[in-house]
């Protein structure tokens with residue numbers, strides 16, 4: 067079986083001591099492609115060096131995470147943009163709006179998200195969207211700037227069925243992570259009603275580890291636990307879930323390379 071982790075931060079210091087072993091375990095578990103979302107200007111060198119160290123396995127994205135947006139966002143966006151045009155990236159990510167921890171830079175977050183969505187359309191790259199307590203705001207921006215061809219993922223999808231349908235109608239895939247293995251997360255209902263053709267799998271490592279590792283450091287080799295939960299909910303075998311979600315991920319992120 068071939069799995070894909072569409073969202074993993076293996077370049078972070080949490081993996082400093084055993085990164086090589088973490089990659090080895092992912093490959094042994096059948097997780098062959100790892101997509102690395104950038105966070106801010108400071109994380110760019112780590113993302114790029116990891117992608118260079120593991121070519122054909124680690125695929126870098128470039129973007130500014132909403133949690134890192136502050137009153138210096140113009141300068142940071144310029145640095146992100148410079149890296150974007152200098153290198154080769156599979157997506158604009160991660161970008162979005164996060165009003166869970168702090169609403170101080172709400173306007174700046176909306177502006178940063180809007181600008182990066184425009185880059186995604188200009189460069190024909192998918193957009194990897196982070197949303198926390200901000201579905202209305204994210205849809206408001208998407209409806210304002212969306213043009214045919216824009217695609218991407220709603221990473222670590224946490225919305226309801228209505229949000230899911232709206233995202234799919236706009237050409238997005240839902241990123242399903244460890245939360246699907248938590249009892250009564252509400253996500254089970256969404257996954258039940260959305261066809262496999264619109265789902266991709268992700269760990270968001272080192273965060274949000276699936277059961278049986280809940281609360282521990284997450285890593286990409288845990289993708290099959292997420293795939294197994296999806297298979298049970300949808301009454302399908304794991305082979306089919308692996309095949310379809312991997313095909314979806316490749317179609318999305320490698321569309322410019324074929």
Ligand SMILES: [Zn+2]
Pocket residue numbers: 073075103160270
């Ligand atoms: Zn992330």
